[in-house]
Amino acid sequence: MTDRLRRDALPEQVAAPVNPERVGIVHLGIGAFHRAHQAVYTERAMAATGDLTWGILGVTQRSATVRDQLRPQGGVYGVLTAGAGASPSGYVVGDDLRLDLVGAVTDVAYPAEETERVLATLAAPTTHVVTLTITEKGYARLPGGGLDVDRVRPDLDALAGTRGASGSAAATPASSAIGLLVRGLAARHLAGDAPITVLTCDNMVDNGRVLERLVREAVDAALPGPGGHDLRAYLDSRVTFPCSMVDRIVPATTSGQRDAVERALGVRDEGLVVGEPFTQWVIEDRFAGPRPAWEAVGVTLTSDVAPYEQAKLRLLNGTHSLIAYAGALAGHASIAEAMADPRIAGHARTYLFEDALPTVTPPDGTDLGAYGEEILRRFANPHTGHTTLQVAMDGSQKIPFRWGGVLTDCLEAGRVPEGLAFGLASWAEFVRRRTLAAGGQGQDVPGGSCDGVDDPRAEELAALVGGSDMAIVAADATEVVRRLIALPGLLPATSDELVETVLEAAAA
Template sequence: MNQLNLSVLNSLKESGNQIPAYRIGANKPKIGIVHIGPGAFFRGHQSWYTHTAMQKAGGDWGISCVSMRSPGVAEALNPQDGLYTVAVLDAETSYEVVGSIQEVLIAKQQYSELQARLSSVDTKYVTMTITEKGYCLNSEGDLDLNNPDIKQDLAGGQQACSAIAVLVEALATRKAAGIAPFCAMSCDNLTDNGKKLRNALIQYAQQKDAALASWLESNLICPCSMVDSITPATDDALREQVSVELSIRDNWPIKRESFVQWVVEDCLPADKPAWKEAGVTFTTDVAGFENAKLRLLNCPHSSMAYMGVLAEIETVNDAMQQQPLVSFVQSMIEQEIVPSFTAPKELDVSAYSADILKRFRNPAIRHLLNQIAWDGSQKLPMRILPIIQQNIKDGNPIQKLSTAIAAWCLFIRKRFIEKQELVDPLSESLFAIAKQCNGNAESDVALFLSLEDVFGKNLSKDPAFTKALTASYKNLLPALNSKSIPWDTLG
């Protein structure tokens, strides 16, 4: 069986497969984008968007991918001329060969080539998915000068090991050559990611060269962005599936759900890929989209997880087959979540909510409720509690949101009673509380509300919340033994 590469594109096209037309023939696009961190999400998301933009409008927007250390992606994709297959999972699976990636560099081994690529006048954008850790920030969101990688890079004497230092070195080269800075774009789910990236780059430059820092202050563009799409890990089953469907061998295909979202702050230079035509939303209110995602996606997701686990339901798709649970979540969205915030003008809330519930029903995505339930002490203060606080302030109902919190409390007790692992950074404190619970709603709820790391000082003492949470806890309590939700008591 032939391996996927440029030589087989014509035969794939003749077989009716979707292929990158811009990679056929001699006039392939120049590389205009460098991306740091070529993981599965990037290849199913930003790389796919750029591929789609070039399919629609052409342009010199080929991507040079950079792996800071690991050779895995380079070893898989370079023999394939950067080509790979995206399998879109839904009721039916579709396949598309993506060609936006033209090379994969390993920074540790090809540092001079990387700097040459970053410093090239053709490189207009540098994007990155390096996780929050990769930005080397402190708890205040500033560059952590005590970070070991940053300290090593500032000391000099060897090639840079942090992404921040790598980029600043290239920006210094561009300044010296009279080339404008590239547009640097974080694609990690990090609040105010563009602002934090820009600050980190400038703060690093200040430690090296005040004139460079001043030039960046005046010229560097770092848009904020938000990304969303479920991208499960590639496995041998997917490789086999692709080989059967396309009759080619693909070292590293990608699978993702059909829903895909990329929201970008509308401050990019005029010279950019046709991302808008590919479906990217440009807005002046990225924070509004982040807030909508937290409230309309993450809050129902977590709520469904805790209630579903109590009812011994295994996956999100399984949960969506339980009409009482679906009705509960829909009512929560309509009555308590939507009234709690003002959506960005570009967002159709009804359509977005419908898309979310459709995603939850996707039979091809096996998303375990137990995994969604992990790290609740970190997620609830972001996903649910701010909505409760806002609704109390506005005089709106909080009954169903409080039921979701009560389900989390009982989930903790269930894990303790059944002697199962609790994946949560506060697991010891939570199990200590669960050990003291005796089934009396008032005393049990008081124990959980004493955890200020989760509930803070004000909400834990709010009488409206305490009353609603206690009532919800009492109504849900039978689920610990019956392993079913008493829906008739939840309203």
Template sequence: MTRLSLAALRAAGRSPALDRGALRTGIVHLGIGAFFRAHGAVLTEDAMLADGSAAWGISAVTGRSPRVRDQLAPQDGLFTLTERGPGARPTRLVSSIREVIAGPQDPGGVLARIADPATRVVTLTVTEKGYRIDPRTGGLDLADAGVAADLAGAAPTTPIGQLARGLQARQRADAGPLTVVSCDNLPENGALTARLLAGFADALPAAEGDALRSWTAANAAFPATMVDRMVPATTGSDLDRIEQGFGLRDEGAVVAEPFVQWVIEDRFAAARPGWEAAGARFTGDVRPWEAAKLRILNAGHSLVAYLGLLAGHATIAEGVADDRIAGAVRSLIHSEVLGTIALPEGLDGAAYGDSVLERFANPALGHTTAKVASDGSQKIGPRLLSTAAAALEAGREPRWSALAVAAWMRHVVLAGPELDDPLAGALAALPAGGPDGRTAVPALLRCDVFPPDLAADQRFSGLVAHWYGVLAAAGVDGLSGEATA
């Protein structure tokens, strides 16, 4: 086995698409994982290839684990992307990552990269829970141990702490303006990142916090984005197949569907890559795109995952092949979401919903129901509760979003202490109740996941209780007697 690297490529008479000798770092990325490698890193490389620039190499920072550094550092940041499904293109080598820094082990290196004048963009894919949001206030969770340590002056390890201390270092170095681009599935993710950073500044000593807020207001921008590409976890068999086809062993290989989309608010504080040449869409208002993705694709993904787990389906493709589950997703989209959402101009909501189900059905991705179901307490708010609230406000019955919430609740109760969720301890401590959910549903509705006014609405709580009883008594079989779209 010969491991992928620049030297191995040269020995094989091959070379990366980008001139690595000329490539300079212009982007720092926090949270390097499979999604960003299959999305932002690819589009950044394509943007540089389109205009001949060498200024947007990526310095990638790992989160809690150094695993990705151990995958990519011996490979000089190189990795392959393999697409699966209709329209898949051949495996390609991606060369836009110049270095990988293990964030917890080298916090000084992270701050130095953010403070470097050559860096003009910081991007993030740290997942919903990485932002350390207080579910009660929507602001920064100051009680989080990592946030508290960052505020106390420890070497920063949380994404918001890294940003705050990095911006302070940038201010001291007089390194110029910077744009922070969140690429996580959160509503108004740019404004959210700015708000959390402001919360960090508010918790600092007054003079220090004032200086950070003032500099940030004058020198930083936080555009909103919507990102879309399904990127399942790479398996050992994936690595073996890619090695056979590519000729070198790639421990950092990623697989993805052919579809890719990136919508970005056109609001930058400094220069940026020409991502539009790679297919990104720049707009003055990302919110309609973001709402469509969260409330149609992401909500559907969650519903398939929770119902699929109840039905014993291991993958999303298996789940959506189940007519009972597919029917529920269609009902959620067509009967509930499309009547309560303002779609972006030019997007056919019905066609988009159908395309989402087609993408879910791609068996080559192997996207597991367990993975999609994880961290549900962070996901169901933006994906499902906004639809339920909008339906109630419009005088409609939030029947199908209530089903999705009930399916999540059933998953919480069945998983118990094994629940993969940042609120697992608190949720597992709630009473499970009897088979009809008379205890579990009210208890879960009182947790921090649900806005009090929505939890108190008897139309919503009654539907959730109804569906919980159906699922607890008969599982997904209970859907057979319910009308679907």
């Protein structure tokens, strides 16, 4: 049996990672993206400054998989940079593939079994920052944007029973990221009122403000009236929720990539993640206390993240979704394959340069035309292997942020965004085909598994596709598209002309 990658037995040919002295950051949602992005910046900041107090306790959400990957390795894992311009400092693994080891993550906790440990770490005075990458659907929001209290009720009941103190209710396993965060803030308040920064890194407009509002709604629901006064005062005076923007394409790691690294190093890295050469992080400079020296390793600290966030969401993420839905329908397994299809590339350009770009305020010093071309080059990088089905997940949660602002601005300017309309048609047809296939009423998109749409609102979408009358509705694809794009909370604005343009694109 091949040995696992470990700090005490590192291969000679790859540089050793940092060895943190203690935990300074708790990260909720430690998937591949965090390990290839924020953890890398934190690793580099510790290496650059010698300040080793910024170890990360990662917290999983849905399963213990990441814990079981990283705990036997002492938290150490590799980041495989795929494509031209790969990290020059890394160890060469293959053509255009370089490996860097990361040691910033000290351990991973699984809340279903280790909630008390996570709460204690959140309350510790040596913890100064909480970061999150829980995806849009992890924020437990209703279609209108408010907190879905029912989804976080077990955590709110635990908070109401303990006010964050130790005891039987404090040991109640966390059932949601938002609930765990609020319970952790309450525990920190009771443990000594130490300040803390809560930094969301998910793709949402004004993401820090969104998270702060949800946290406050959770406190109000758990501790209404005077009962929550002290905790609200703590949030007012000692906790900040900066906005941020993150960017790096991080596809799912394949067994072939793990095998390639194993052949090169002689040890198995079950925690391996893959990323493109490009990476960016912009943070609102609004911290409640100490933080890593991220600015020393390329992070942009600014008083206003909004222009960066808007450019990324509308130009990069919006184009990414269009390519994913259209690519999946056309039978392309990866984003790069879809970009090689001139039909899809043409629609992507229409959306990016004609629909979205005129609605974006450029960040200081940014050439949006050049930024747009760089986006398309990144999507065409065949080394990343980002799949169309991976990007197509959770459309009902992503579309409002990625396309909503573009749509509103275009309609207010008196024009129908044709590229965006094509994207909506592609999403609706993607949902229709996958839903019908899951019900045995049609053929799935190429490469699909006939298991329906991967979306937190899948049941609502299935009802719109036809429900019990699925076979009848399946014959009228136009009606299905009309129903889907009218999904409550999906689009902030619409018009008869837009609907007709979407229907024409769906028919084509």
